[in-house]
Amino acid sequence: MLRSLLLSFPKNTSVFNQSEDDLVIDSPLMKLNLQQLSPGFVEVMRILGNGGATEDALSEVVLKSDGCSVLPRFYYYLQQFINCGLICYTLQAEGLPLATLVPFTDAHQLQWTQVAREQKYILSRFAYCRKDNSQLVLESPLSHAQITLADWRGAALLSELAQPHNCSTLNKIPGISADAAQMFLSLLLSTKMLSEVEEDGKISEEENQTLAQWEFHDLLFHSRSRSSRHGSKIGKSYRFLGKIKPLPAIKPKMSPEVIDLYKPDLEQLKQTDASLTLVLEQRNSVRIHGQEAIAEEQLGEFLYRAARVREIIPREYMEVSDRPYPGGGACYELELYLAINICANIPSGLYHYCPQDHQLEKISGSNKHTEALLANAQQANGAKCLPQILIIFAARFSRVSWAYESIAYSLILKHVGVLYQTMYLVATAMELAPCALGTGNADLLAEATGCDYYTESSVGEFIIGSKTDFQ
Ligand SMILES: Cc1cc2nc3c(=O)[nH]c(=O)nc-3n(C[C@H](O)[C@H](O)[C@H](O)COP(=O)(O)O)c2cc1C
Structure with a gap:
């Protein structure tokens, strides 16, 4: 499932050449200078900076251009980028981007949590949407990442998730299959935007007595005024x-x-x-x-x-x-x-x-x-x-x-x-x-x-x- 996500650098990252085989990756989180890169590698960096591709598609580029001996180096670098919070994950539905996970810091490591088909989930009471640079974004003080929503389908899914849903009850939204709904729920669960609904109807987030004592605005203010859970300068x-x-x-x-x-x-x-x-x-x-x-x-x-x-x-x-x-x-x-x-x-x-x-x-x-x-x-x-x-x-x-x-x-x-x-x-x-x-x-x-x-x-x-x- 994770392999179907598009990997890319964050939007405001620029990738430019120092020389033919040297590249600079300039992102809000860090600036990297990569030297003596093989042609396949240079191509992969350009793809990551320009819309992205799946992990398989990226490794295919390296394999075809540089041969299989370079693949371990590719996977090593990819892991380093992930560790640095430099990789965004985009979920597509019917060939169109639906939602993108943008890490805020290097503290974010995507621990992909696949939702079970019959399990019901509900939106966390800490998750909220706002407009950011002409995009709708979903954020939460519980999360180290932001989800950008590509179009109305994401907003429609979120609106449904104010009530408990599983993958099969979410697919009444046009263009959202049960598979896409499962991926969307998994993306939200992996970024702590969702909470599990137990069989007796109890919401697991609400059962947590520590979290229950945090009001939404207090936790948001706390997380936004400390470093690590937002992408702003401090x-x-x-x-x-x-x-x-x-x-x-x-x-x-x-x-x-x-x-x-x-x-x-x-x-x-x-x-x-x-x-x-x-x-x-x-x-x-x-x-x-x-x-x-x-x-x-x-x-x-x-x-x-x-x-x-x-x-x-x-x-x-x-x-x-x-x-x-x-x-x-x-x-x-x-x-x-x-x-x-x-x-x-x-x-x-x-x-x-x-x-x-x-x-x-x-x-x-x-x-x-x-x-x-x-x-x-x-x-x-x-x-x-x-x-x-x-x-x-x-x-x-x-x-x-x-x-x-x-x-x-x-x-x-x-x-x-x-x-x-x-x-x-x-x-x-x-x-x-x-x-x-x-x-x-x-x-x-x-x-x-x-x-x-x-x-x-x-x-x-x-x-x-x-x-x-x-x-
Ligand atoms: C930020 C802050 C807010 C407070 N708000 C109130 C208040 O609204 N009403 C009040 O009677 N006392 C208020 N107090 C006083 C506290 O009740 C008091 O400091 C506390 O009971 C300890 O008692 P002491 O100051 O005599 O040592 C406040 C104190 C602080 C520091």
């Missing part, structure tokens, strides 16, 4: 360099109405602060705030110690900055919005923190948006009354995604964690009441600030206030 690639201008390190002022915040004396704090160990050991989440409102000086000191800009640093590609908490590539995408319920000497309302000038920029007074933001925060921490101050972290996403590929969003969430802990420690040292929140409404903040959801929206929330006397 890390700093500056893919928009020369195409889109990066955002400046500091967000332009959001309002002419600003409040200058108190700046603490850091030299004095270095002498008087509690020790790191004491702060670490005393840190905890405090969800109840005191009768007395947090003071304006306390808010100023808290923001200055945790989140101000220490320096703007011009770099070759983009402007970065230096702040008290660490951040990938020093991009610092997190903007802080403060929904102030009560704070001595600062009117209630919504503010943006300018970390460079250490100022609050007033966006609005107290209104239905700030009330809803504060009410959501109260619900998230189960407190009896509204928090004194809710700090919402919003990410200017493209500060990170302009420079980083595949990991931008995961970096942003790591930055939220980093800033949470910095705020916890500063608040503990200052004897304030801090608590991180795990949920928030990004649309609500977008409405309250007028920011575009896709340009900048909320990714984390933190509440802060004065402590009660008995804490």
Whole structure:
């Protein structure tokens, strides 16, 4: 069965001559320089780079052109290409390509699993289709490969597979024989896109308690932001360099109405602060705030110690900055919005923190948006009354995604964690009441600030206030 599949290099691979018997194979995964190749071999490389052929047809080319003594070398090379993830497998039905398995990495080795004719299968709940370069592709975070679907027949088969099917119940689709259906199911099973349906109707994937606890979006995000289960570059690639201008390190002022915040004396704090160990050991989440409102000086000191800009640093590609908490590539995408319920000497309302000038920029007074933001925060921490101050972290996403590929969003969430802990420690040292929140409404903040959801929206929330006397 496997021998009927067409073998080829991935689509975006180029095969070109260095000299008559030297070839370069340039694929997204690697670049190979093959030297002193026999004519049959050169021909095989060209076929692999140009639509492909079955293993038998390729070996026939070598046999006819170079003789049987070269065949072991051909099989050796073919195995090396397979090991490197350089070989795609295309299944044909009625002489037309139906589906192609494209390996993502060298970690992929096709372990062909032939489905039994009577056995029923169902599409994995982790498998999904999307458009990629004018093709429909089937992917799954369980898989090290992608399946490209050549035409509507593949989509029709997948649609059927939302329900349990075996080879014989799948062949009602025009142009799909029971043999083609068996091959298609085998290709999907071999790439972990299918799950077996047991005789009692149970789906084996759902019986796996570890997998059952993964939600689709969590596993997809996990696999796409680590290397090995996708074909994209990972890390700093500056893919928009020369195409889109990066955002400046500091967000332009959001309002002419600003409040200058108190700046603490850091030299004095270095002498008087509690020790790191004491702060670490005393840190905890405090969800109840005191009768007395947090003071304006306390808010100023808290923001200055945790989140101000220490320096703007011009770099070759983009402007970065230096702040008290660490951040990938020093991009610092997190903007802080403060929904102030009560704070001595600062009117209630919504503010943006300018970390460079250490100022609050007033966006609005107290209104239905700030009330809803504060009410959501109260619900998230189960407190009896509204928090004194809710700090919402919003990410200017493209500060990170302009420079980083595949990991931008995961970096942003790591930055939220980093800033949470910095705020916890500063608040503990200052004897304030801090608590991180795990949920928030990004649309609500977008409405309250007028920011575009896709340009900048909320990714984390933190509440802060004065402590009660008995804490
Ligand atoms: C990412 C994150 C999300 C959290 N979300 C919430 C939340 O939504 N509501 C809440 O009351 N506490 C929340 N917390 C606080 C945790 O419940 C708290 O850290 C945990 O119970 C341990 O207690 P401790 O912080 O006092 O050591 C969160 C903490 C973190 C780090």
